[in-house]
Amino acid sequence: MGARENTVTVCAPDSGARMAKYLRTARHRGLLAVLTKARMKAGFTQRELAQRLDRAHSFVGKIESGERQLNVLEFCDYASALGTDPADLLRSVLKSPR
Numbered sequence: 001m002g003a004r005e006n007t008v009t010v011c012a013p014d015s016g017a018r019m020a021k022y023l024r025t026a027r028h029r030g031l032l033a034v035l036t037k038a039r040m041k042a043g044f045t046q047r048e049l050a051q052r053l054d055r056a057h058s059f060v061g062k063i064e065s066g067e068r069q070l071n072v073l074e075f076c077d078y079a080s081a082l083g084t085d086p087a088d089l090l091r092s093v094l095k096s097p098r
Contacts, residue, residue: 027098038082049082053077053078
């Protein structure tokens with residue numbers, strides 16, 4: 001085994017590979033719309049979904065209004081609480097306008 005096989009290449013923080021800001025973009029609004037539609041289709045109020053997630057009652061409202069974002073694990077829990085597959089929910093988000 002050569003030393004090269006055990007190396008990992010890491011991008012420098014200033015390499016230009018920066019993430020764009022997505023808050024309030026069309027894609028972010030699409031995410032919010034997909035999450036809201038999925039909740040309504042599942043027949044839950046914001047409060048009921050928050051209870052299923054074991055979160056404060058304002059949690060879902062803040063997400064749907066764009067005041068709070070979900071990380072990927074929270075997204076998976078959110079989808080599961082709605083009774084939907086996270087991958088299917090993500091596909092719906094990716095189909096929304098950019």
